[in-house]
Amino acid sequence: MTLRILKPGLQTTVQAGPRTGQRHLGVPASGAADPLSLALANRLVGNAPFAPALETTLTGVRLRCDGIAYAAVSGARAKVRLNGERVKRHRTLALAEGDELEVGPARAGARNYLAFAGGIVAGEILGSASTYLPAGFGGFEGRALRAGDVLQVGPFDNAPDMLRTPKEFRPRATTSWALRACYGAEVDLLNKESRFDLFDTNFTVGNRADRMGLQLEGARFEVASGGRLASAPVFPGTIQCPEDGVPFLLSIDAQTIGGYPRVAQVARADRHQIGQLRPGDHVRLLWRDVDSAREELLAKHDYWREWLPGISAII
Amino acid sequence: MASDDVPAAPAPEVFLCGDDLVAAECADTRSAQALADHLRESGEWIECVAGIGSCVAQFDLASVTAEQAERRLMAAMQTVPAARDADAELVKVPVCYGGDHGPDLDDVCKLLGMDRAAFIARHTGGEYRVDMLGFTPGFAFIGGFDAAREVPRRPQPRVRLESGSIGIAGGRTGIYTLSGPGGWQIVGRTPLELFDAGREQPFLLRAGMRVRFVAIGDEEFDAGRTP
Numbered sequence: 158m159t160l161r162i163l164k165p166g167l168q169t170t171v172q173a174g175p176r177t178g179q180r181h182l183g184v185p186a187s188g189a190a191d192p193l194s195l196a197l198a199n200r201l202v203g204n205a206p207f208a209p210a211l212e213t214t215l216t217g218v219r220l221r222c223d224g225i226a227y228a229a230v231s232g233a234r235a236k237v238r239l240n241g242e243r244v245k246r247h248r249t250l251a252l253a254e255g256d257e258l259e260v261g262p263a264r265a266g267a268r269n270y271l272a273f274a275g276g277i278v279a280g281e282i283l284g285s286a287s288t289y290l291p292a293g294f295g296g297f298e299g300r301a302l303r304a305g306d307v308l309q310v311g312p313f314d315n316a317p318d319m320l321r322t323p324k325e326f327r328p329r330a331t332t333s334w335a336l337r338a339c340y341g342a343e344v345d346l347l348n349k350e351s352r353f354d355l356f357d358t359n360f361t362v363g364n365r366a367d368r369m370g371l372q373l374e375g376a377r378f379e380v381a382s383g384g385r386l387a388s389a390p391v392f393p394g395t396i397q398c399p400e401d402g403v404p405f406l407l408s409i410d411a412q413t414i415g416g417y418p419r420v421a422q423v424a425r426a427d428r429h430q431i432g433q434l435r436p437g438d439h440v441r442l443l444w445r446d447v448d449s450a451r452e453e454l455l456a457k458h459d460y461w462r463e464w465l466p467g468i469s470a471i472i
Numbered sequence: 473m474a475s476d477d478v479p480a481a482p483a484p485e486v487f488l489c490g491d492d493l494v495a496a497e498c499a500d501t502r503s504a505q506a507l508a509d510h511l512r513e514s515g516e517w518i519e520c521v522a523g524i525g526s527c528v529a530q531f532d533l534a535s536v537t538a539e540q541a542e543r544r545l546m547a548a549m550q551t552v553p554a555a556r557d558a559d560a561e562l563v564k565v566p567v568c569y570g571g572d573h574g575p576d577l578d579d580v581c582k583l584l585g586m587d588r589a590a591f592i593a594r595h596t597g598g599e600y601r602v603d604m605l606g607f608t609p610g611f612a613f614i615g616g617f618d619a620a621r622e623v624p625r626r627p628q629p630r631v632r633l634e635s636g637s638i639g640i641a642g643g644r645t646g647i648y649t650l651s652g653p654g655g656w657q658i659v660g661r662t663p664l665e666l667f668d669a670g671r672e673q674p675f676l677l678r679a680g681m682r683v684r685f686v687a688i689g690d691e692e693f694d695a696g697r698t699p
Contacts, residue, residue, distance in 0.1 A: 177518060177519065178512075178518065178519060180519045180521045180606070181508055181512070181519070181520060181521050181522065181604070181605065181606070181679075182605050182606075182609065182610065182675060183605045183606045183607055183608050183609045183610050183611050183649075183667075184609050185608070185609075282669050282670075283609075283669060283674070289609075291608060291650050291652050292608065292609050292649075292650050292667070292669060294669035294670070295669075299669075339488070339490050339491045340489075341489055341490065342487070342489035342495055342528075387523065387524035387525055387526075387642075388523050388524045388604075388606070388607075388613060389523035389524065389526055389528070390495075390519075390521035390522070390523050390526075390527075390528035390606070392490070392493065392519070392528075392530065394490070395490070400627050401627075401628070412606070412607045412608055412611075413521060413606045413607060413608075414521070414523060414604070414606030414607045414611075414613070415607075416625060416641075416655065419489060422489060422490025422491065422493060424490075424491045425491055425492050425533050445491070447488050447490075447491045447538040448537075448538065450491035450533075451491060451533050451537060451538065454491070454533055454534060455534065458534060469534045
């Protein structure tokens with residue numbers, strides 16, 4: 158079974174799980190920017206949580222399938238159409254040869270995941286099939302999809318059950334986000350007032366917002382080092398404060414080493430939401446000590462386990 | 473704290489820098505590397521990354537508490553084998569200095585109060601060591617260019633640099649393996665492909681290797697690019 162891309166959208170890539178254990182070589186995580194939504198879409202078509210799927214960015218995608226397929230869409234709020242007719246997200250969709258599936262522009266949230274039973278066929282490079290755009294490897298030819306691209310979908314044994322994600326397991330994309338976060342390594346370089354402001358500012362996501370990271374505008378922070386620092390390890394969820402004083406929240410493609418003070422770290426429990434932030438969204442950081450952050454992660458895992466048994470390997 | 477570009481601050485040796493990240497301050501970058509390697513070999517951590525004079529390890533917060541992680545890290549610091557650096561491989565990196573390949577060369581020369589020829593002689597005259605790979609795949613932080621200790625990063629990173637760009641900042645030389653954004657002062661460019669995901673050995677340089685820079689002209693640069 159193959160898929161033909163008719164309208165590629167702003168940036169549609171093949172994404173699967175992250176690359177792990179190679180940050181010391183400079184290899185970023187990459188993979189789905191919102192791994193929870195990827196897993197939810199894959200669940201509906203009977204795939205493993207991190208089977209390769211399509212990740213759309215803001216504008217959506219339109220494609221045609223040339224055989225029988227089962228698909229599902231999860232992620233940002235957007236209209237989905239099958240041959241022009243509205244269909245629901247969060248459901249298993251049965252597609253016949255020649256059917257056209259379209260995901261419209263995201264109205265809240267930034268990214269949708271289109272999973273197909275059998276998964277998109279993509280070879281593993283450095284441990285994952287995910288596209289890493291800055292280096293041009295993984296996924297489909299290491300790049301974002303273009304009109305006319307033809308993707309292979311893997312075989313599947315049985316038609317999947319026709320499922321609906323229960324309402325309580327559909328993450329709601331919003332325009333106003335709260336991210337729990339702990340202090341970062343260099344938070345002491347902020348004075349007391351700035352530290353307070355960091356967790357009391359209604360930030361706006363700036364126009365520079367991509368898979369590498371996002372600017373959080375709304376307050377400027379002066380750091381005692383003058384904004385420079387010996388190069389130190391950074392991770393998805395690290396919030397750096399560069400010399401211009403505008404905090405920068407690192408996302409899934411984040412570099413492995415950074416030269417700016419690390420003032421906060423988004424808690425693991427909420428990192429999957431970073432992939433849904435879009436320019437203009439509001440973001441608040443909620444301070445947590447590390448013990449509460451762990452309790453909240455375990456509580457979140459407990460909540461999701463009923464629908465996604467492998468949740469502790471997903472978020 | 474290493475004698476690096478950070479003002480010395482009283483910091484505990486091991487501390488948390490996130491809910492699932494624990495950091496260790498190390499005497500220098502080589503001991504940070506040795507610690508990261510040691511932690512990685514234990515298989516107990518998700519990521520073990522050395523920075524300049526520090527090491528950060530990521531643990532699985534679902535199965536390990538922060539306190540356990542801190543204790544594990546402290547215990548591991550007692551058993552790190554001494555850094556092995558005898559007979560490290562020497563790699564010669566050809567560099568085309570200045571011009572379009574090195575747009576910041578003149579600024580750097582001005583900062584250092586030397587002319588281009590003096591800068592190139594100085595940069596090619598030393599033997600350096602790869603402190604670490606990081607930032608993006610294969611980006612090499614190469615230590616030991618002490619003459620440029622006072623050269624800062626650019627206040628605003630450049631949006632796009634060519635792959636192979638050679639940057640200077642804080643006494644280090646950095647080689648950009650990918651085209652993309654970057655904040656170091658660019659003095660030249662190498663035709664070598666330091667990273668290629670499709671190669672059997674994707675990374676040309678590894679932490680600990682010795683490096684010498686060799687000045688080349690435009691023609692050699694063009695000839696050295698793999699088609």
